[in-house]
Amino acid sequence: MKQDLLPNCWLTDVPVKGDERGRLVALEAQHEVPFDIARVYYIFDSEPNAPRGFHAHRNLQQYAVCVRGSLTMRLDNGREKRDVLLNRPDQALYIGSMVWREMHDLTPDCVLMVLADSLYDEADYIRDYDRFLELARGAGA
Ligand code: T46
Numbered sequence: 760m761k762q763d764l765l766p767n768c769w770l771t772d773v774p775v776k777g778d779e780r781g782r783l784v785a786l787e788a789q790h791e792v793p794f795d796i797a798r799v800y801y802i803f804d805s806e807p808n809a810p811r812g813f814h815a816h817r818n819l820q821q822y823a824v825c826v827r828g829s830l831t832m833r834l835d836n837g838r839e840k841r842d843v844l845l846n847r848p849d850q851a852l853y854i855g856s857m858v859w860r861e862m863h864d865l866t867p868d869c870v871l872m873v874l875a876d877s878l879y880d881e882a883d884y885i886r887d888y889d890r891f892l893e894l895a896r897g898a899g900a
Contacts, residue, residue, distance in 0.1 A: 764841040767855025768834050773824070775849045784824075784849060786874065792822045793853065794876040801872040805830075805865035815859045815885045815895070820876045823852045828869030835859040837895030845871070859891050 761771040773791055776783045788796045802811065812833075823832070829846035836858050845852060854860060862871070877883070885891045 764843055764852075765834055765836045765839055765858065767836070767853075768841070768858055769853050770843055771851055771853070773849055773851050782849075786822070786824075786851070791851070792874055794820050794822075796874045797877050798875040798879065799872065800875070801826075801870055802862075802865070803870045805867060805869050807867065809865070811862040811865070812860045813886065813888075815891045816856055817883050817885060817894075818856050818877065819880075819883050820856060821854045822874040823854065824848060824850070824872050826870045826872050828866035830865040830869050830871060831863045833861040833863060835861075837892050857891075857895050859885075859888065859895075 761769055763769050773784050773786065776785065786792050788794065805811075823845065825845035826848045829844060832843050832845055832852060832854075834841045834843065834854065843852060865871075885894065
């Protein structure tokens with residue numbers, strides 16, 4: 760099932776291969792993941808009450824899977840906001856460019872794996888919310 764959250768953000772089930780030994784998810788570039796994967800990172804060992812994110816990306820596309828534990832991802836395109844609970848290793852969240860994201864309520868066992876279409880580039884980050892609103896609203900006006 761695919762659930763649209765914002766025009767360029769969606770939550771989707773990913774196919775699970777299962778047999779008597781357990782379950783496995785495979786994510787392939789240009790198949791389940793709608794881009795070529797340039798980078799993988801993961802967030803783990805989160806401290807209580809330590810929200811993360813608070814930025815947008817000018818161009819980056821990402822595909823995030825909470826493989827263990829849970830968190831709430833807050834998504835905001837400057838016009839609409841959506842909160843989505845990530846707590847399943849068989850669901851993936853696509854986040855397109857120009858979306859402000861905040862991660863809240865990460866459980867201590869949370870492992871968030873993120874696939875990205877570009878290498879790390881600090882210049883792609885917009886870390887000031889007012890600047891983000893200016894750019895996001897200007898872009899769609
Ligand atoms: C995002 C959310 C979901 C690197 O050196 N390389 C990397 O690929 C990344 C992602 C981070 N870093 C360094 C930069 C900082 O010194 O790791 C440190 C923590 O990164 P940041 O504060 O950006 O982490 P979050 O959790 O606020 O945001 C991250 C991603 O940066 C971001 O792209 O969308 O997760």
